[in-house]
Amino acid sequence: MTDLQHKYRQNRLTSMELLELKGRVNALSDEQLSESIREGWMHDTVDTSLVEQDRADSVERRIHHRIKHQNESEKGRVRPLHPYRWLHIAAAVLVAVFFVSTVYLYHQNKQLAAKMMVVSTGIGERANVTLPDGTRVKLNAESQLSYAPQTYNKDVRQVMFQGEGYYEVAKDASRPFLIDARGLKVQVFGTKFNLMARDDEATAELVLEEGSVSFTAVKTGQRVMVKPEQKVVLNQCKGSLTVLDLNHMQDVAAWKRHEMVFRNIPLEDVITAIEKIYGVEFITDSKRYLKETFTGTMPTTDINDDLQILEKSFHFKIMMKEGKVFISSKGCVL
Amino acid sequence: MRILTNNTSEKTLISALKKGSERALDGVYALYGKRLYAYCLQFTKFKEDAEEIVEDVFVKLWTNRETIRQQDSLRALLFVMAKNQLINAYRKRVNEPEFEDFVECTEMLARQGEEQPLDYEDFVLQLKLSLHKLPKLQQRIIHLSKEEALTNRAIAEQLSLSEQTVKNQLSLGLKALKEQLKKVSLLFWILFFVNY
Numbered sequence: 279m280t281d282l283q284h285k286y287r288q289n290r291l292t293s294m295e296l297l298e299l300k301g302r303v304n305a306l307s308d309e310q311l312s313e314s315i316r317e318g319w320m321h322d323t324v325d326t327s328l329v330e331q332d333r334a335d336s337v338e339r340r341i342h343h344r345i346k347h348q349n350e351s352e353k354g355r356v357r358p359l360h361p362y363r364w365l366h367i368a369a370a371v372l373v374a375v376f377f378v379s380t381v382y383l384y385h386q387n388k389q390l391a392a393k394m395m396v397v398s399t400g401i402g403e404r405a406n407v408t409l410p411d412g413t414r415v416k417l418n419a420e421s422q423l424s425y426a427p428q429t430y431n432k433d434v435r436q437v438m439f440q441g442e443g444y445y446e447v448a449k450d451a452s453r454p455f456l457i458d459a460r461g462l463k464v465q466v467f468g469t470k471f472n473l474m475a476r477d478d479e480a481t482a483e484l485v486l487e488e489g490s491v492s493f494t495a496v497k498t499g500q501r502v503m504v505k506p507e508q509k510v511v512l513n514q515c516k517g518s519l520t521v522l523d524l525n526h527m528q529d530v531a532a533w534k535r536h537e538m539v540f541r542n543i544p545l546e547d548v549i550t551a552i553e554k555i556y557g558v559e560f561i562t563d564s565k566r567y568l569k570e571t572f573t574g575t576m577p578t579t580d581i582n583d584d585l586q587i588l589e590k591s592f593h594f595k596i597m598m599k600e601g602k603v604f605i606s607s608k609g610c611v612l
Numbered sequence: 613m614r615i616l617t618n619n620t621s622e623k624t625l626i627s628a629l630k631k632g633s634e635r636a637l638d639g640v641y642a643l644y645g646k647r648l649y650a651y652c653l654q655f656t657k658f659k660e661d662a663e664e665i666v667e668d669v670f671v672k673l674w675t676n677r678e679t680i681r682q683q684d685s686l687r688a689l690l691f692v693m694a695k696n697q698l699i700n701a702y703r704k705r706v707n708e709p710e711f712e713d714f715v716e717c718t719e720m721l722a723r724q725g726e727e728q729p730l731d732y733e734d735f736v737l738q739l740k741l742s743l744h745k746l747p748k749l750q751q752r753i754i755h756l757s758k759e760e761a762l763t764n765r766a767i768a769e770q771l772s773l774s775e776q777t778v779k780n781q782l783s784l785g786l787k788a789l790k791e792q793l794k795k796v797s798l799l800f801w802i803l804f805f806v807n808y
Contacts, residue, residue: 286706287654289718289729296715300706312695315702319651319691326646328653334646337663341641341670345634348675 398422401557411448418442442474461514465492482512536578542571556581562605656701657732669693742792750785
């Protein structure tokens with residue numbers, strides 16, 4: 279090795295020797311390699327005749343230049359400390375940082391626990407929420423459910439709600455499940471129901487599938503007990519409640535099965551529903567279809583299926599481009 | 613043989629250096645600078661690389677001057693400071709394809725009775741210059757063939773040429789390269805390239 283390395287240093291290797299040297303260099307660890315290089319440095323005579331004086335001088339100038347820079351940046355700092363002093367200081371700082379961060383994190387954690395948990399969905403989004411007591415809520419698009427983890431489940435199970443959700447409330451007679459939404463309060467005793475209480479709509483609706491709930495209009499204080507297969511509608515304006523018996527239970531929470539069910543619904547409302555689900559915008563060149571009604575079931579999973587259904591039902595052409603849906607009554611788009 | 617340094621003066625230099633004397637650093641440079649330069653050059657083969665190591669070592673020496681524990685000699689310490697860069701340069705060099713060419717070339721010259729060993733830096737420079745004078749396609753083919761060690765077929769595929777074209781261009785390019793190198797009369801031939 280030493281011999282080969284020596285030849286390498288003098289540029290006197292043959293091809294065969296280079297091959298051998300390469301093999302060895304690549305096989306050795308840095309530590310081993312450094313040992314053989316160290317040997318040469320410590321003990322060999324090194325021919326310095328190849329070093330040009332002016333290049334050596336300019337190296338020296340560059341060294342001084344860099345040192346000057348360093349000294350300048352050092353000036354602003356405190357006197358250099360003994361290396362072990364640094365350790366002491368570092369340890370002290372670390373302890374302080376540790377202490378402060380522990381207190382801070384503990385505090386944060388407490389605050390966090392006192393805060394509200396909020397689950398919300400955007401356009402076209404869904405979410406499944408399981409509350410601490412095992413109650414499950416499926417959130418439809420653009421809805422928000424919030425509760426305080428620290429107090430939830432202590433005496434009552436209180437949530438705040440906006441939007442549309444399908445609730446399966448865990449049975450627990452000793453701790454009533456309470457929902458606050460705009461203009462209404464719902465008290466539940468272990469049951470399944472769909473609640474639609476959107477801030478931007480004139481009515482709120484609750485359809486009960488199983489069990490029983492008490493539904494209160496905040497404005498008037500009117501309260502009704504809702505039975506299964508009944509729907510209660512709140513008129514936000516008047517604060518009045520209307521209870522309806524339902525024949526088509528499955529329509530109600532159709533969204534939960536990724537379906538929409540329409541019965542004699544004007545096209546414009548159907549379009550609004552599709553816009554909400556997929557976050558698209560419809561553009562049409564004619565108002566003529568908008569009041570026509572539509573009856574049918576549509577999937578909420580693929581907009582193309584829905585558009586096809588509309589095309590077939592109304593005999594117009596639909597084209598989609600960059601999140602916009604164009605309806606053309608002329609049978610040919612763009 | 614061991615170069616004997618005046619030990620007492622190095623001792624004085626070290627203690628002055630520890631106190632922050634730039635003069636003392638000059639003294640150390642006078643003592644070891646050229647030797648370190650020469651030794652590094654033997655491994656890096658490129659002056660710039662060697663100079664970079666020397667520079668870094670002396671700047672490091674200055675930065676850590678207060679923690680120097682060696683009292684008599686800085687020789688070992690300087691090596692410790694240069695070690696990593698030296699090893700890297702060494703590993704890189706022996707594995708370089710051009711270095712293989714270089715060795716074959718020096719071997720050739722030595723066989724012809726040339727006493728003075730060839731300088732690697734000059735060699736690479738001439739090679740690059742000569743290569744540069746070739747048509748672009750030939751440059752590219754030679755690069756792929758020699759430096760990336762691709763087969764003619766692989767080159768043909770990559771450049772969407774026929775294998776025969778690659779073959780022809782490669783041999784044309786190498787021939788021209790040989791002529792170029794002859795002209796600069798630095799090398800009479802490059803075994804590696806001609807041997808294709």
